[in-house]
Amino acid sequence: MSHHGTTGLGLLMLVSALAVPLVAYLLAVSETNGAWPVRRSACWVGGLVALAAGLGAGPVTGSPGFVAHTGSHLLIGMVAPLLLALGAPVPLALRALPVGRARALVRVLRSRPVRTLGHPATAAVLNVGGLWLLYATPLYGPVHDHPLLHVHVLAAGYLFAAAILGAHPRPAAFGVRAAVLVAALAAHGVLAKYVYAHPPVGVPAADAEVGGVLMYYGGDVVDLVLIVLLCRAWFRTLGRGTAPARPVPAQSPS
Amino acid sequence: MERNVLSGALLGVGVAAFLDEAVFHQLLHWHHFYDKSTSAAGLVSDGVFHAFSWFATVAALFLFADLRRRQSFVARRWWGGLLVGAGAFQLYDGTVQHKLLRLHQIRYHVEVAAYDWVWNVVAVLLLAAGIALLVTARRRAAVRS
Numbered sequence: 001m002s003h004h005g006t007t008g009l010g011l012l013m014l015v016s017a018l019a020v021p022l023v024a025y026l027l028a029v030s031e032t033n034g035a036w037p038v039r040r041s042a043c044w045v046g047g048l049v050a051l052a053a054g055l056g057a058g059p060v061t062g063s064p065g066f067v068a069h070t071g072s073h074l075l076i077g078m079v080a081p082l083l084l085a086l087g088a089p090v091p092l093a094l095r096a097l098p099v100g101r102a103r104a105l106v107r108v109l110r111s112r113p114v115r116t117l118g119h120p121a122t123a124a125v126l127n128v129g130g131l132w133l134l135y136a137t138p139l140y141g142p143v144h145d146h147p148l149l150h151v152h153v154l155a156a157g158y159l160f161a162a163a164i165l166g167a168h169p170r171p172a173a174f175g176v177r178a179a180v181l182v183a184a185l186a187a188h189g190v191l192a193k194y195v196y197a198h199p200p201v202g203v204p205a206a207d208a209e210v211g212g213v214l215m216y217y218g219g220d221v222v223d224l225v226l227i228v229l230l231c232r233a234w235f236r237t238l239g240r241g242t243a244p245a246r247p248v249p250a251q252s253p254s
Numbered sequence: 255m256e257r258n259v260l261s262g263a264l265l266g267v268g269v270a271a272f273l274d275e276a277v278f279h280q281l282l283h284w285h286h287f288y289d290k291s292t293s294a295a296g297l298v299s300d301g302v303f304h305a306f307s308w309f310a311t312v313a314a315l316f317l318f319a320d321l322r323r324r325q326s327f328v329a330r331r332w333w334g335g336l337l338v339g340a341g342a343f344q345l346y347d348g349t350v351q352h353k354l355l356r357l358h359q360i361r362y363h364v365e366v367a368a369y370d371w372v373w374n375v376v377a378v379l380l381l382a383a384g385i386a387l388l389v390t391a392r393r394r395a396a397v398r399s
Contacts, residue, residue, distance in 0.1 A: 188301075
C-alpha cells in the first residue's frame with residue numbers, strides 16, 4: 001500500500017480525527033467547574049500529540065522501513081496509551097456526565113465483558129500477545145500497515161496502561177498488577193530479541209536488528225515509568241494507615 | 255521475608271543487573287545483545303530477569319522509603335540482603351545464563367575461562383559477605399532482646 005500521493009490528505013484527516021477526543025475531553029473538563037487537575041488534561045493532550053506523532057511517523061506519511069514502523073508503534077502502543085490513561089478519561093466522564101448517564105456508564109463498566117477486558121492479565125495478553133502474533137508469525141506481511149492494526153495497538157495499549165495504573169474504578173490488587181507488568185515486560189523483551197534474531201517476513205536483517213534493539217530499550221523506558229507510577233501508588237496507599245502524626249490541614253466545609 | 259532483607263535483596267538484584275547492562279553491554283561492549291548460540295530458554299530467562307530487575311530496583315527503593323517512614327530501617331539487615339541479592343544474581347548470570355543457556359559470553363575473542371572464574375568468584379564472595387552480615391544482624395538482635 002502506498003500513501004505517497006495522499007500524505008497531505010492523510011495528515012489532514014488525522015488532525016481532524018484527533019480533534020474529536022481533544023474537544024470532548026475539554027468540554028467534559030469545563031463541566032467540572034475547575035475541579036479537574038490541570039496535569040490530567042496535560043497528559044491527555046500529550047497523549048494525543050504522541051499519537052499524532054506516531055501515526056504521522058509511519059502510517060500517514062507512507063510505508064517506511066521496519067525501524068520507523070517500530071518507532072511509530074512505540075508511540076502509538078506505549079507512550080500515547082500511557083499518557084491517555086494518565087488523563088483518566090473514565091473518571092472524568094463519570095464526573096462530567098449527568099447522574100443518569102454516569103450511572104449507565106458505571107453499569108457498563110461493571111458488566112462482566114468490560115471487567116474481563118479491563119483485567120490486567122487480559123489486557124496484557126491482548127497487548128503483548130498481539131505483538132507476538134504480528135512479529136513471530138507470517139501475519140506481519142499482509143497486516144503491518146493496515147489501519148486496523150494501529151487501532152488495535154492503541155486500544156490494547158490503553159487497556160493495559162489503564163489496568164496497570166488503576167485508571168478505571170475498582171482496579172486489581174497491587175500484587176496482580178505488579179506480576180502482570182513484569183510478565184508483560186519480559187514477554188516484550190523476549191519478543192524484541194526474537195525479532196532481532198528472526199526478522200519478520202520481508203524485513204532485511206539489518207533493519208530487524210535496529211528495530212529489535214529499539215523495541216527492547218524503548219519498551220524499557222516506558223515500562224520504567226509504569227513501574228514507578230505503580231510502586232508510588234502502592235507506597236501512598238500504604239502510607240495512609242501508617243503516616244506519622246501530622247497536623248491535619250483544616251478543610252473548608254463543602 | 256523480612257522487609258529490610260527484602261528491600262536490600264531486591265535492590266541487590268537490580269544493581270547487579272543494572273551494572274551488567276551499563277558496564278558490560280553499553281560501555282565495554284563485551285556482552286552481546288544476542289549471539290547466535292543463544293537458546294530459546296536463554297532468551298526467556300534473560301527477558302524475565304531483565305523485566306524483574308527493573309521492577310525490583312524501583313520496588314526496593316519504595317520499600318526503603320517505607321522502612322524509613324516507619325522508622326524500622328535496620329542497616330545491617332538491609333546491606334546483608336543487598337549483597338545476597340547481588341551475589342545470587344551474578345552467580346545465576348555467570349553459571350546458568352552464560353554457561354548453561356549460552357545467552358552470551360562475558361567477552362568474545364579471548365580465552366573466556368579466566369573471565370568466568372573471576373565473575374563467579376566475585377559472585378560467591380558477595381553472597382558470602384551478605385550471609386555473614388545477615389547472621390551477625392540476627393545475633394545482635396538476639397543479644398539485645
